Amino acid sequence: MPRYRLTLEYDGGAYNGFQVQAGQPTVQGAVETAITAFCGQTIRLAAAGRTDTGVHATGQVVTFDLDKAWPAATVMNALNAHLVQEAVAVLDCIEVDPEFHARFSATGRRYLYRILNRPGRPALDQGRIWHIRQPMDEAAMHRAAQALVGLHDFTTFRDVNCQSKSPVKTLDIASVTRVGEEVHLVFAARSFLHRQVRSMTGTLAQVGLGRWQVSDVARVLAARDRAACGPVAPSDGLYLTGVDYD
Amino acid sequence: MPRYRLTLEYDGGAYNGFQVQAGQPTVQGAVETAITAFCGQTIRLAAAGRTDTGVHATGQVVTFDLDKAWPAATVMNALNAHLVQEAVAVLDCIEVDPEFHARFSATGRRYLYRILNRPGRPALDQGRIWHIRQPMDEAAMHRAAQALVGLHDFTTFRDVNCQSKSPVKTLDIASVTRVGEEVHLVFAARSFLHRQVRSMTGTLAQVGLGRWQVSDVARVLAARDRAACGPVAPSDGLYLTGVDYD
Structure with missing residues (x-):
């Protein structure tokens, strides 16, 4: 099960913070929704930092696992296409070791x-x-x-x-x-x-x-x-x- | 009749260009409306450059005349207060010679x-x-x-x-x-x-x-x-x- 690491840029003013909350627009929610739209899987992101409402990022890092081994460039381009209406962009995507964790490895x-x-x-x-x-x-x-x-x-x-x-x-x-x-x-x-x-x-x-x-x-x-x-x-x-x- | 010169910053994405057009949001319309709200006068701005729709400015210059000689700092602060819901800000305001024209003197x-x-x-x-x-x-x-x-x-x-x-x-x-x-x-x-x-x-x-x-x-x-x-x-x-x- 391959693990992917994304680098994200976002405008925090468009979201109620990073962390997913029911009924609220969040960065995590936007990215998880894009991943589901891309490959059908429901996943939970791990993130290096849970930024507050209104806080921006030019280099947030998240990790997640997919069932299928897609090329990293395919994942990046597909997620950016699904995020085009959002104030979140994927700047980089690489496949990482399954031991690597956005938060705990930082x-x-x-x-x-x-x-x-x-x-x-x-x-x-x-x-x-x-x-x-x-x-x-x-x-x-x-x-x-x-x-x-x-x-x-x-x-x-x-x-x-x-x-x-x-x-x-x-x-x-x-x-x-x-x-x-x-x-x-x-x-x-x-x-x-x-x-x-x-x-x-x-x-x-x-x-x-x-x-x-x-x-x-x-x-x-x-x-x-x-x-x-x-x-x-x-x-x-x-x-x-x-x-x-x- | 004192003449004032403003330096403007604006997000052109919020407007149908600089130049005033009936029924359309324009930079000129926003600033002229703010001037009227401040002092009751209806004025027409002269501008150094008529930027197109979507074009931004960090240093646009406009001039206009007022009936009353307000201190320049008062004009700047009042216009910024009236523009607070707009994507236009007054960065500088000075009183200039009545011969000075934002466009023709440039x-x-x-x-x-x-x-x-x-x-x-x-x-x-x-x-x-x-x-x-x-x-x-x-x-x-x-x-x-x-x-x-x-x-x-x-x-x-x-x-x-x-x-x-x-x-x-x-x-x-x-x-x-x-x-x-x-x-x-x-x-x-x-x-x-x-x-x-x-x-x-x-x-x-x-x-x-x-x-x-x-x-x-x-x-x-x-x-x-x-x-x-x-x-x-x-x-x-x-x-x-x-x-x-x-």
């Missing part, structure tokens, strides 16, 4: 958070970026972000509904740079807590706006208290950009 | 054409980019594009409905570069013929795909024959990015 996840930092609101990227009018100091945000890198108890940056067993995680990369009118925050870790990226981004935005000092980020991390977190950034600007495997 | 227009050159179709940029699956040779496209730079009779690259008096124009810049998975074509000129950018892009795409030789572009330009043009590129990938004034 050794790293990467996220990008985009802030549009200009006076005028977005027309082209409405729903795909967080608009902040006041000028931000991205260098101060980057300095502050370095306090988050490494092994920490991230309770401050964890949603109350997070189901992870432990709040202790290792953040490998936290980088803040300006790209024209945008401020880009890039985070990489083996895994993240629920809403951790949006919680860290919202906190760093306070520093960028001069409301908090650079040193405040280390202080709120050390507090290990959800109430110490800055306002959580909206889903609009968040993208799952890639998943690493050995 | 000394240059700049366009970007975006091609997504990868196997997988776009999910996030659907309607905002031209998808070409087969690998393109952007270096060959750039070399071919240089034949278009300078003073030429652009009849080959002119739509049959073009109302310009003369097909002779000077193209200042034609540049083709790869930006990750995208191929970007940048064109700059004092003015362009109707559909000239999309006609040149479609022709250069033939070179990028290896169907035409680099030298074919100079040949079809010299033919001064609309029938010699390559297939016109779709509106999706085209952006009016800026207008120059002395």
Whole structure:
């Protein structure tokens, strides 16, 4: 029974999150429906990350098994044809070892958070970026972000509904740079807590706006208290950009 | 009577072109309606470029007169508030000399054409980019594009409905570069013929795909024959990015 691995791009604004829910449009539902339309099988996808409502992906990874060994290019083209009315596209399809699992084999996840930092609101990227009018100091945000890198108890940056067993995680990369009118925050870790990226981004935005000092980020991390977190950034600007495997 | 100059960003996919038409959603209609909602005046915008249906802008420029001298920041914020349900945003507003005219004072227009050159179709940029699956040779496209730079009779690259008096124009810049998975074509000129950018892009795409030789572009330009043009590129990938004034 061959196993396939897909790389997906999607506009999270069109779905009630990744995970399938009865009666709601979801990314998982759209892809599973396309697979059934292609080959008649009813399957359940495994995914590297279960993105929230409104969160986008340019590099989500999913795996599933088919009864018949189709060429990977056939699977990709057929699924894209069945997804043409959806805001999901298959960017890549390969056949993988039956031991390979999109979620459990992953050794790293990467996220990008985009802030549009200009006076005028977005027309082209409405729903795909967080608009902040006041000028931000991205260098101060980057300095502050370095306090988050490494092994920490991230309770401050964890949603109350997070189901992870432990709040202790290792953040490998936290980088803040300006790209024209945008401020880009890039985070990489083996895994993240629920809403951790949006919680860290919202906190760093306070520093960028001069409301908090650079040193405040280390202080709120050390507090290990959800109430110490800055306002959580909206889903609009968040993208799952890639998943690493050995 | 103060004159104002706005810089506009818009998603052309939401409108039947820039120019106002009874009973159709247009960019001009949306902005004129917002101005009336703000101050009660009925005005007619002058615009640097009348973009076609589906063509986007990140730097369209328009001018108009108001009876009362409002601060420019007030005009910008009020129009953005009235445009919040539209796919148009005001990026900048300044008061200008009453002699200044968005169209007649312009000394240059700049366009970007975006091609997504990868196997997988776009999910996030659907309607905002031209998808070409087969690998393109952007270096060959750039070399071919240089034949278009300078003073030429652009009849080959002119739509049959073009109302310009003369097909002779000077193209200042034609540049083709790869930006990750995208191929970007940048064109700059004092003015362009109707559909000239999309006609040149479609022709250069033939070179990028290896169907035409680099030298074919100079040949079809010299033919001064609309029938010699390559297939016109779709509106999706085209952006009016800026207008120059002395």
